[in-house]
Amino acid sequence: MGAGRDGAAGAPCGRSGFTLIELMVVVALLGIVLAVVAPRLGLVEDGRMRSTVRRLTGLVTYLGDSAETKKRYYRLWFDIDGERVRVEVSHDAVEFVPAADAALRPFELEGAEIVDVVVAGLGKAAGGEVSTVFAPYGGSLPFKLHVEGAGRVVTIGYNPYTARVELSEGYV
Numbered sequence: 298m299g300a301g302r303d304g305a306a307g308a309p310c311g312r313s314g315f316t317l318i319e320l321m322v323v324v325a326l327l328g329i330v331l332a333v334v335a336p337r338l339g340l341v342e343d344g345r346m347r348s349t350v351r352r353l354t355g356l357v358t359y360l361g362d363s364a365e366t367k368k369r370y371y372r373l374w375f376d377i378d379g380e381r382v383r384v385e386v387s388h389d390a391v392e393f394v395p396a397a398d399a400a401l402r403p404f405e406l407e408g409a410e411i412v413d414v415v416v417a418g419l420g421k422a423a424g425g426e427v428s429t430v431f432a433p434y435g436g437s438l439p440f441k442l443h444v445e446g447a448g449r450v451v452t453i454g455y456n457p458y459t460a461r462v463e464l465s466e467g468y469v
Contacts, residue, residue, distance in 0.1 A: 345408025346446035357455050367417045371431040375414050380406045407431040409446030416440045
């Protein structure tokens with residue numbers, strides 16, 4: 298009787314594992330993929346930083362305009378340690394409640410962190426929570442918000458006298 302199904306005469310032994318050439322090809326392919334993808338990882342961080350800065354700039358612009366047109370007071374809170382921003386609204390500047398507008402929901406900064414907030418006449422805060430009020434009839438204070446991410450610092454400045462938001466590269 299001849300050999301059974303598994304042990305047929307002249308059949309090569311079953312092999313397990315990979316040859317050295319197969320392993321070298323896989324390592325070479327992984328190297329090529331990493332060489333292409335690794336430089337783009339910085340682009341993702343930079344994109345998140347830019348998105349956060351745009352969102353903050355848009356929010357400050359919106360609050361300045363809305364305070365004037367809707368005749369409401371808005372209080373913008375910067376949670377420096379928690380990397381969060383939230384907005385409250387008031388009709389009389391006495392009692393503030395969380396803003397109900399969907400565009401004014403609290404949010405966390407992504408790809409960026411608050412370095413400090415400088416409010417004219419009040420000074421610089423690099424920790425805790427800082428707020429500034431946007432008033433419908435003037436009386437708002439100018440401020441600068443310094444945000445860091447993706448290896449750079451950006452300054453967002455608000456001037457209530459001109460109702461302009463200025464964006465500057467670096468710590469200004």
